[in-house]
Amino acid sequence: MTVEATQDADFAEVVNGADWVATDGVPITWALNMQYGIEQDRIAGFDIMSDLIRRAAEEQLPILFYGSTPDVLNVAVANCRELHPTIRIAGTFSPPFRPLTAAEEEAMISFINQSGARLVFVALGCPKQERWMAHMRGKIQAVMIGIGGALPLLAGTQGRSPAWMRNAGLEWTYRLAMEPRRLFKRYAITNSFFVFRLTKELLGR
Template identity: 55%
Template structure:
């Protein structure tokens, strides 16, 4: 059985440009990840502020799967915890924050943030880049943005091959993104690949990288999102499982069981320390 990680290395706040207030979002550890504590709207404005300045920054949207990947893989945990923001995407992480730290935090999901940031980007004349997913989904995304955000500038789109990129290919991708002038890059490679990629390339890209995972197919209507009541009650995973049972059943059985184990273990340790 994997051991619960009690100590995680959190990123230092991004350096602020002259005249811009320093952003030092507080974090609290939930099992293996340090989660950023910010209201939803404050987070959106923080991303837009960094995007305007073309700061090298990246965001991870954490769920149960990511927490357990971080428990199993210290290098992955480090890649996530060094990010500029780690927001609680999954409702169980909100439960963990409340149980371990008595903190009430808004849920900040990639599914919600993507449309919010597209709207903000269009209104603030910030160009965006889409990296990942499939060519067909990217084309649907292009059509969606033209219809719903006609003033939005798409600086570029690229669906990389499933194999690992060579050093030269990766350098060309970085050069292309920088040359595009994009302020934000929406990364859709899936966990843990997208988080590792963002951690590796973020220092060399003058834009905010956001690991949105499977949010893009939902945005363009290729997949449906769970009803609001399932989202609020932490049952969104059940809806996804019904949609893709073969792909997700094994992962959910394993990760959900491990999360419950580490949650209960962490709660027991918290109560012992605080004599609750």
């Protein structure tokens, strides 16, 4: 997401305009420390989602999942209810793999607002989910939170890397090993570009 924002001014505006941006990545916390001396912990998307679901169950706040496939959503909801029997699921919405028409978008907005959801977990992947939430600001009457790859973890369709790998900033290697064809090009390019830009900025200082 950081690399995407450095290459796309419109996306940078979307990220910088968000109400809350979390450091979901150990290299980002390292960069903050090296550049600004900020001691920032990693805030993983899966941990945010898990904690908010727990709090929502305790406070009886209805939640809704937007994105992914119907199968993944069904399993995620079932796991939510098993972990938190008091959770209130306002609904799920699996959009098609194409832009919604104006009529479909209006129907989707109406569905979410009428569901009574207070938290909407958005799992469309970066940068699509960030753009979608920015576009929906003021239209959807709920707090929207981008969770990206956290939903498959909740559904159990993907495993989470060991804690030592996450703490060492090596979670990307685990994900790459699980999905080499899909992620090789992305990681090879974005990781290299991130290191290049960080090094350039540090030398400039």
